[in-house]
Amino acid sequence: MLNTLSGRFLALTVVFVMIAEVLIFLPSVARFREDYLLSRLERAQIASLALLADEMIDPALEGELLENAEVFNVVLRRDEIRQLVLSSPIPSPIVATYDMRDSSPWTLIRDALETLARPGNEVIRVLGSPVREGGELIEITMATGPLRGAMLEYGLRVLVLSAVISVVTALLLFLAVRRFLVVPIQGVVAAMESYAKAPEDARRIIEPHAGIVELRAAEEALQSLQTQLTAALKQKDRLAQLGGGVAKISHDLRNVLTTSQLFADRIETTTDPTVARMVPKLLNSIRRAVSICEGVLAFGRADEPPPALSHVSLAQIVHDVIDGERLAAGDAEISFSEDVSPTMLVRADPEQLYRVISNLVRNARQAIEASRKAGEIGISAVETDVAWIIRVSDTGPGLPPKAQEHLFLPFQGAVKKGGSGLGLAIAAELVRGHGGTLGLYETGPRGTTFEITLPKTLAIVDTAVA
Incomplete structure (x- = not known):
């Protein structure tokens, strides 16, 4: 239940409402205590009116007045004279004095918590202002037992009411969330599961209908x-x-x-x-x-072997490629140049690297032949701290915009008319197998340059066990 969205929302709603009720409970109890003490002061003032009307009253009547007011003594100050109006024996010493005339909310809350925390039936003194200008000050002594019992009873009613409100609120929110959130989400999940079973079936595509x-x-x-x-x-x-x-x-x-x-x-x-x-x-x-x-057969092979990496002479591979393409050029006015250090060794599969460079040089030769003009094809290489960079450039007419958009896509990136576009796609795939990249460096009316980047670092596989 708690693992569901609606279940967790229900639990969180109950918790938050209870927290809110607890925050309301403290000032409520403090207010109840204040009203309780003020009512005792008012009762004591009313009881003292009997003595003010008749200075001599029967002791039994005095005891009855104090019992009805639930106090032990009543002191009234009138015309700057402090007078003990009603009195009875005090069962124990006075432990605290509370002035209700100018108490702040925080003071009332603190005093309420203190009253609840002290379970004994102690005697306290309470000071207040008489109602209807019946004097300057009224002072009573009373027991805390009845006060604490009334506060506990009131607090229990507040807590029970809070619990009922929390449960009802949480239930209503639970039903609302389930109706407006959970059920639509479950519908989306069901649509995804149905689509996953037969993604080719267009009938299983979801139809939006949510109102949210x-x-x-x-x-x-x-x-x-x-x-x-x-x-x-x-x-x-x-x-x-x-x-x-x-x-x-x-x-x-x-x-x-x-x-x-x-x-x-x-x-x-x-x-x-x-x-x-x-x-x-x-x-x-x-x-x-x-x-x-x-090319079609090579691209369709799913069992293209991974490159057998070793340090090979790049100059030798470039020399072999140029020798083959020079023979293929025949009488065409095409010159070849090499700018590769004889000592440069690259980490690569020699056969696959030969195929990549040969493909780029062949494309360059065919582009120059198609232009019916003289041209030059050059291969250069540089070595940095992190990679070997090989560039194959030509002075041909450049690549058309359509070929540039789909340059490395099979059957779409054909450079010459009648081509299949597989050569560059296969070359790019072979370079990726080395962890490198094959990209178009530049192209334009003055020629085209492709760039091969082979990284020096090997891929690091983290074999640490968590």
Whole structure:
């Protein structure tokens, strides 16, 4: 019960109301004590009027007057004369004197607590002002037993009433909270649980209907989230199915293209001038098609092995990449430059790093070839205290805005016409496997630069047991 929102609210309401009643109880009891003592002073003054009317009264009548007033003695000061008007034997010495003429609220509360804390039937003196200008001062002596008993009885009634008010208030608040908060929250939770069972089913998306502004805002936010998630799951499912089919088609198509490439290589030696002119273009088209198929297959592999990190010579990897791309460039007016220290060693998987740099250089070469202008491709590297930074730059035409928006997204970030956009996506994934980043450093009409950052520090896993 206390683990629920409504249960805790009920308990807190009872506690807070009781605290409020206790804070009210103290001044209430102090006020009751003040009224009690003032009433005894008034009774004593009325009793003294009998003696003032007739200076000689019967001792029995005097005792009856004192008993009705619940006091032992009455002293009245009139015309600056202090006179013992009524008297009877005092059972014990006077323990305290209380002046009711100018007592502050704090003094009344303190005196009330003191009276409740002393259980004995003691004698006290009480001073006050006579009513209706019946004198200058009236003084009585009385027992504290009846006063304390009356205060306890009054306090008990106040506490019982406070408890009843607390329970009723808490119950009403409990029902209100359950009606306006708990039940709507439970409805939201039930809608979330129902949606979690079949997130692809659009019928399970919550429909906002709460009347409370905050809860309705929560329902609308949940509805928006569920709508986006359902659409994303449907798209993911379609892409998964499409990816499986594309991977199968790419596998079979790669085999067909490989066979076609073998035949094209053989007819490359023909003496027919027309065929000789067309064979290089045919071979380039087949190579691009094979490259796209291999990229699709590589991206679709879920078992891409993690990088086998070791310290390798970056200059050697860069040299191998440039040698391969220089042969692929053929007669194109493309120059290559290397600015990598021969002694620089980087922590990386040599095969995966080769694939990343080769992909960037190949993209740069193809961009320059597509511009039909001369160009240059350069690879440089610097070493800082925390990372190795490799930059691949070219003097090509730069990346179009659409390619920049989806640069590292598969099937969306194609740089050249007819590309799949998988090369940069795979390269970025391989770099992330090294704990590094691959990003576009700059691009424009004067060229493009990509930057690879490989961290020097290894990830630290905290194995401490809490």
